[in-house]
Amino acid sequence: MTPQDMDGILAQAANRTAPQSDNSAAIARAKASLPRSFGSVRPMRAAWAFVSLFVAAFAAVALCGAWALGVRGLPVLSLVQRAVIFSVVLAGACIAAVASVREMRPAGGTRSGPIALTIGILAPLVAFACLFQDYNFQNFVPEGVKCLLAGLACAVPAALLIALILRRGFILDYRAAGITAGTLAGLSGLGMLELHCPILNAPHIMFWHVAVVWVSGSGGWLAGWIAQKAKST
Amino acid sequence: MAAYQQGDRVAAEVLIERVSPQLHRFFMAQVVSRRYADDLLQETWLRIHEARHSYRPGEPVLPWIYAIARHTRVDSYRKVRRTEIREQQVDILPDPAQGTGSSPPGPDLEALLGTLPESQREVIVMLKVSEMTLEQVARATSSSVGSVKQKAHRAYQKLRQVLLEMGFGTAAARMD
Numbered sequence: 001m002t003p004q005d006m007d008g009i010l011a012q013a014a015n016r017t018a019p020q021s022d023n024s025a026a027i028a029r030a031k032a033s034l035p036r037s038f039g040s041v042r043p044m045r046a047a048w049a050f051v052s053l054f055v056a057a058f059a060a061v062a063l064c065g066a067w068a069l070g071v072r073g074l075p076v077l078s079l080v081q082r083a084v085i086f087s088v089v090l091a092g093a094c095i096a097a098v099a100s101v102r103e104m105r106p107a108g109g110t111r112s113g114p115i116a117l118t119i120g121i122l123a124p125l126v127a128f129a130c131l132f133q134d135y136n137f138q139n140f141v142p143e144g145v146k147c148l149l150a151g152l153a154c155a156v157p158a159a160l161l162i163a164l165i166l167r168r169g170f171i172l173d174y175r176a177a178g179i180t181a182g183t184l185a186g187l188s189g190l191g192m193l194e195l196h197c198p199i200l201n202a203p204h205i206m207f208w209h210v211a212v213v214w215v216s217g218s219g220g221w222l223a224g225w226i227a228q229k230a231k232s233t
Numbered sequence: 234m235a236a237y238q239q240g241d242r243v244a245a246e247v248l249i250e251r252v253s254p255q256l257h258r259f260f261m262a263q264v265v266s267r268r269y270a271d272d273l274l275q276e277t278w279l280r281i282h283e284a285r286h287s288y289r290p291g292e293p294v295l296p297w298i299y300a301i302a303r304h305t306r307v308d309s310y311r312k313v314r315r316t317e318i319r320e321q322q323v324d325i326l327p328d329p330a331q332g333t334g335s336s337p338p339g340p341d342l343e344a345l346l347g348t349l350p351e352s353q354r355e356v357i358v359m360l361k362v363s364e365m366t367l368e369q370v371a372r373a374t375s376s377s378v379g380s381v382k383q384k385a386h387r388a389y390q391k392l393r394q395v396l397l398e399m400g401f402g403t404a405a406a407r408m409d
Binding site: 003006007009010011014023025027029030031034035036037038039040041042043044102104106107108109110111169172173231232 | 238239240242245246249250253254257258262270271274275277278279282283284285286287288289290296297299300301304308311312341342345357361362371372373375376377389392393396401
C-alpha cells in the first residue's frame with residue numbers, strides 16, 4: 001500500500017467522520033462566550049526584546065547579590081578563569097532566556113527547557129573541571145552549604161523577577177516554563193557565587209556552586225507543576 | 234486577527250466562523266463525544282481571547298491557534314480522565330465490509346486513529362484532517378519539522394499494518 005493510497009483512505013475516513021453542517025450550534029456558543037465588548041491589546045514585543053529583558057534581570061540580580069555579600073571571589077580568579085567562567089555562565093543564561101521566551105507564546109518555537117537546564121549544569125561543570133585542579137575536601141559540607149544557600153537566596157528574587165516578565169506572555173505549559181525560569185534564576189545565583197566566593201577547590205565549586213542551578217531548575221519545575229495543577233482544578 | 238487584537242468584535246466573530254469548523258474536526262477526530270468536542274471548542278476560544286496579545290501580526294495564525302487548542306484538549310483530558318472510553322474505542326474496530334448508507338465503504342477515522350499513540354494521532358489529525366503543512370504542525374506542537382516527519386512516518390507504518398489487517402489495500406500490497 002503506497003502513502004498515496006493511505007492518504008486517500010484517510011481523507012475518505014475524515015470526510016465520513018466529520019459532518020460539515022451540524023457544528024453551527026457549537027460555533028454560535030463559542031461566539032456567545034466572547035464578552036460583549038472588549039478593548040484593544042498591544043501585541044507582544046519581539047522575542048529579542050524579551051531575551052534582553054531576561055538577560056538583564058539575570059545580570060542585575062547576580063551583580064546586586066554579589067555587591068550585597070561582598071565581591072571576594074573575582075579578585076582571586078586569574079584573567080583566563082574570569083573570561084571562561086563568566087562567558088560560560090552568560091552563554092547558559094542566553095540559552096535559558098531564549099527557551100523562556102519560547103514558552104511565553106503559543107507556537108513560539110521548539111521547546112528547549114530541558115536542554116537549557118542540561119547545558120546550564122554541564123557547561124559550567126566542564127569549565128570548572130578544566131580550570132581548577134585543587135581537589136581538597138576539607139570543610140566540604142559546611143562551606144558548601146553556605147554557598148548553596150547564598151546562591152539560592154540570589155536565585156529566588158531572580159526567579160520572581162523572571163516570573164513577572166513571563167506573565168507578560170501567555171504560558172501554555174507551566175512546567176516547561178518553570179524549568180527554563182528556574183535554570184535562568186539558578187545561573188544568576190551561580191554568577192553571583194563566582195563573584196562572591198573566594199574558595200577555589202574544584203569539588204566545592206563543581207558540586208555546591210553548580211547545585212544552585214540544579215536545585216533552582218528542579219524547583220522551577222515543581223513550581224510549574226503546582227501552578228499547572230492549580231489551574232486545572 | 235490584527236483587527237481582533239484592536240478590539241473589533243466583528244473580526245473576532247469572523248475568525249471564529251472561519252476557523253471553528255476546522256478546530257471542531259480536530260477535536261472530533263480525537264475525542265469521544267460531540268458534546269465534549271463542543272465544550273473544547275468553546276474553551277479554546279475563551280483561551281484564545283485571553284491569549285490574543287501573544288499573537289504577533291504577520292505570523293501564521295493557524296499554528297498559534299492549534300497550539301492553544303491542543304493544550305486545551307490535553308488539559309481537559311487530564312481533568313476528565315476518560316481513558317476507559319478511549320480504550321473501548323480502540324477495541325471496537327468497525328467491520329470494513331459494512332458500508333454505511335450511501336457513503337463509500339471505508340474505515341472509521343476515529344477507529345483508525347485510536348490505534349495510534351497520542352502524539353502520532355495528533356500529528357496525523359493536523360496533517361490529514363486539518364490539512365496543515367509540516368512547518369505549521371511543527372510550530373503548533375513546539376517541535377521540529379524532523380520530529381513531525383518522524384511521527385507521521387511511524388504513524389503511517391502503524392496505519393498501513395492496521396489497514397492491511399482490516400483488508401484494505403491487499404491488492405496493492407501484493408503488487409509490492
